[in-house]
Amino acid sequence: MSNSNPSVGAARRRWADPRLWVGFAITAGALVFAFRGVDFKVLAAEIAKVDLAWLLLPSIVGYLLCTWSRALRWRHLLRAFGEIETGTLFRATAVGYMANNLFPFRLGELARSWFLARETGMSGAAVFGSVIVERVIDAVGLLALAAIVLGSQGAQASGLDGRQALVALSIVASVPLLGVIALRQAPDFFIGLVRWGLGWAPRGPVNRICGLLDQMAHGLRGMRSGRDLFWVLFHSVTFWLVINIIPYYAAIRAFGIDLGGLWPDLQASWTLMVWVGAAVALPSAPGFAGTYHAACRAALVPLGVSEELALALGTLAHAVFWVSLTTLGLAVLRFRGTRLDEAMAGAEGGDGAAPAGGASE
Numbered sequence: 001m002s003n004s005n006p007s008v009g010a011a012r013r014r015w016a017d018p019r020l021w022v023g024f025a026i027t028a029g030a031l032v033f034a035f036r037g038v039d040f041k042v043l044a045a046e047i048a049k050v051d052l053a054w055l056l057l058p059s060i061v062g063y064l065l066c067t068w069s070r071a072l073r074w075r076h077l078l079r080a081f082g083e084i085e086t087g088t089l090f091r092a093t094a095v096g097y098m099a100n101n102l103f104p105f106r107l108g109e110l111a112r113s114w115f116l117a118r119e120t121g122m123s124g125a126a127v128f129g130s131v132i133v134e135r136v137i138d139a140v141g142l143l144a145l146a147a148i149v150l151g152s153q154g155a156q157a158s159g160l161d162g163r164q165a166l167v168a169l170s171i172v173a174s175v176p177l178l179g180v181i182a183l184r185q186a187p188d189f190f191i192g193l194v195r196w197g198l199g200w201a202p203r204g205p206v207n208r209i210c211g212l213l214d215q216m217a218h219g220l221r222g223m224r225s226g227r228d229l230f231w232v233l234f235h236s237v238t239f240w241l242v243i244n245i246i247p248y249y250a251a252i253r254a255f256g257i258d259l260g261g262l263w264p265d266l267q268a269s270w271t272l273m274v275w276v277g278a279a280v281a282l283p284s285a286p287g288f289a290g291t292y293h294a295a296c297r298a299a300l301v302p303l304g305v306s307e308e309l310a311l312a313l314g315t316l317a318h319a320v321f322w323v324s325l326t327t328l329g330l331a332v333l334r335f336r337g338t339r340l341d342e343a344m345a346g347a348e349g350g351d352g353a354a355p356a357g358g359a360s361e
Contacts, residue, residue: 020104023283030279030290034297034314038307046255046312055254055316062246063324067093069243070134073235076228077130084120091332092116095343098329101287101322103344109135111347118346119336129218136180136216137232141240146274149267180220187217245269248276251317257305268303275299292318 071089078084096112103111113128182190191213198206248269252259259268272295279295280288296314301307333343 017105019283023104024285026283027285027290030282030284030294034290034293034311038311042306042308043311043315046306046309047316049256050312050316051254051256054250055320058250059247059317059320060324062243062250063321063328065243065246066239067097067325067328069235069239073232073239074130074134076231076235077133078122078127079228081122081126082120084116084122088119089116091336092119094325094328094332096329097325098332099343099347101326101329102340103347104286106283107344107347111343114346115338115343125215126218129215129220132212132216133180133220137236141236142274142277145240145270146278149271149274180216183213183217184220187214187220191217240273241270245273247317247321248272251313254316255309255313257300257309257313259303268300271303272296272299287322289318289322292321 068086068090070093071086074089074093075084075086078089092112092115095115096108098108099111100106100108109131110128113124113131116122117124117127179190191210194213195206195210198209245266249265252265252268252272257265257268259265275295275298276292279291279298282291284291293311293314296317297307297310300310300313305313330340333340
């Protein structure tokens with residue numbers, strides 16, 4: 001007799017989804033890259049030397065500020081659809097972070113969209129559209145920061161031509177930015193142009209892409225005034241240049257890494273953030289294990305940090321990141337009387353949500 005339990009059927013579908021196994025394969029490959037040739041006795045010794053006060057206190061405060069900063073920016077992206085309390089947006093953002101750490105397929109963006117729509121009664125399509133816009137803004141911000149990093153010490157340390165890297169990343173960053181502008185100014189024309197350009201492709205994927213663009217256009221309508229645009233840009237710049245590097249700088253200080261003073265340490269923190277941001281955008285197992293560690297090794301070893309010290313920093317920094325944000329999200333669910341399986345079900349089939357793609361940290 002077949003099992004008609006919907007949760008069992010959903011679990012079987014998840015395990016049969018090839019995206020899940022691609023993510024696990026990438027995680028395994030990243031772990032091999034991160035730990036190859038590492039002396040584990042030296043690694044353990046480096047971990048034992050960490051200053052936990054420097055690692056834990058600034059990092060936890062930094063992650064709380066990151067969550068609050070995203071909530072402030074999200075408020076301006078949604079203002080045209082109604083005034084939403086920052087606390088409500090903070091809780092939804094925390095649930096999203098938690099979901100990315102626990103659920104497969106990067107369901108965090110869908111989880112926070114579902115949670116906010118449930119908390120406020122807003123349209124799920126409008127909420128998810130604003131999330132897509134936010135992710136495009138983050139992609140542009142990360143690429144711009146990567147161009148700055150590679151144009152300075154990161155390029156020299158990696159053996160790259162800083163000017164070539166700057167030009168290439170500037171071009172790449174301009175593509176989503178120009179797409180957002182076109183979608184905001186002439187959504188019907190832009191979506192029609194995309195559909196025409198993809199006329200050779202199967203109808204199902206094309207309809208999905210155009211559906212996401214339509215949701216994104218819906219989200220862009222939430223940002224009507226120049227004042228909202230200013231605050232979105234302000235919070236984005238503050239987030240990427242100041243708030244988001246706090247945990248990385250704290251980790252560098254906690255392990256006693258001295259790269260020559262405050263400014264080189266800050267440059268290393270931005271370099272770490274760029275590498276980690278790019279790495280966690282890849283498909284991987286929930287929680288970003290492996291890709292996070294590989295990014296720390298790739299970022300720090302060219303700066304003269306030993307492989308064991310880079311991996312020690314990556315291991316503990318990742319643990320603090322995972323525990324802090326997962327605990328915060330679970331606390332929000334408990335406070336709001338929501339079960340974890342309910343959040344996952346909402347993320348997988350919430351109103352207005354489309355299946356998730358990759359998402360950065």
